[in-house]
Amino acid sequence: MISVKNVEVVYNRGTLDEKTALKGVSMKILPGEFVIIVGSNGAGKSTLLKVITGEIKPLRGSCEIMGSPVRANQIFRKASIVCQDPNTGVFPNLTIEENLILARRKGSRGLTFGRIDKKSIELLKSTKLGLESDLKRKASKLSGGQKQALALVMAVSSDPELLLLDEHTAALDPRSTETIMELTERINKELGTTVVMITHDMAIAENYGERVIVMEDGKVSAIIDKTTRKVAASELKAMIGTAALLAAD
Numbered sequence: 001m002i003s004v005k006n007v008e009v010v011y012n013r014g015t016l017d018e019k020t021a022l023k024g025v026s027m028k029i030l031p032g033e034f035v036i037i038v039g040s041n042g043a044g045k046s047t048l049l050k051v052i053t054g055e056i057k058p059l060r061g062s063c064e065i066m067g068s069p070v071r072a073n074q075i076f077r078k079a080s081i082v083c084q085d086p087n088t089g090v091f092p093n094l095t096i097e098e099n100l101i102l103a104r105r106k107g108s109r110g111l112t113f114g115r116i117d118k119k120s121i122e123l124l125k126s127t128k129l130g131l132e133s134d135l136k137r138k139a140s141k142l143s144g145g146q147k148q149a150l151a152l153v154m155a156v157s158s159d160p161e162l163l164l165l166d167e168h169t170a171a172l173d174p175r176s177t178e179t180i181m182e183l184t185e186r187i188n189k190e191l192g193t194t195v196v197m198i199t200h201d202m203a204i205a206e207n208y209g210e211r212v213i214v215m216e217d218g219k220v221s222a223i224i225d226k227t228t229r230k231v232a233a234s235e236l237k238a239m240i241g242t243a244a245l246l247a248a249d
């Protein structure tokens with residue numbers, strides 16, 4: 001489904017600040033897969049997500065989604081993104097209901113609005129965070145975990161094929177992290193949405209997802225298929241650089 005081939009990305013090309021962030025990265029991500037990307041600070045993880053969304057055009061190589069080259073102005077029909085800061089995924093001055101209505105679009109896979117709405121409420125309920133019990137509450141009044149849960153449900157209310165997550169649990173406490181990861185897993189399993197998630201939390205990489213892609217210094221240094229072998233957080237920590245070790249602790 002997502003095919004990244006020999007991608008090279010250079011920031012500030014031709015200047016003193018020139019930085020090669022991706023050095024010939026290749027990978028394939030299959031429809032419905034849940035892939036976790038780990039790696040030290042500066043390894044190129046966020047740059048890779050930006051290549052997948054079309055925000056960055058690689059200097060060399062290609063990125064295709066379902067056989068078509070990715071284009072920034074079309075990706076939003078196929079993919080949704082949730083980032084680290086709980087305040088960026090929701091509209092704080094709108095109610096929970098208004099946020100959901102705003103996020104609702106006709107799904108790229110042709111689902112009706114009715115089914116999408118029902119599913120959104122079911123997903124909110126499944127978190128046991130009480131979001132569905134008072135839909136008239138302003139999003140600004142919600143906790144970080146509640147905001148991220150709402151942001152995730154909003155992200156999938158358009159039924160995207162692909163959900164991209166850039167450290168979406170990084171600002172949360174361990175309990176909220178677990179709730180948000182359970183919701184992420186439910187979205188992947190129940191909706192069949194392909195999930196690509198970046199994290200510095202090695203326990204998450206151990207416990208969730210089907211494959212772990214390890215990035216180091218702009219390259220893919222390892223791909224672990226967890227359907228055939230388990231991987232411990234300590235093993236992953238040992239595989240990546242000291243910088244990632246510090247970030248994960």
Ligand SMILES: Nc1ncnc2c1ncn2[C@@H]1O[C@H](COP(=O)(O)OP(=O)(O)OP(=O)(O)O)[C@@H](O)[C@H]1O
Nearest residue numbers: 011012019021039040041042043044045046047048
């Ligand atoms: N807009 C930019 N301009 C110049 N250099 C950049 C830019 N964005 C990223 N870089 C550099 O490219 C390299 C890869 O950055 P990237 O953000 O992709 O890494 P990362 O693995 O996501 O890191 P982190 O875990 O710290 O978020 C880093 O050296 C970074 O400083």
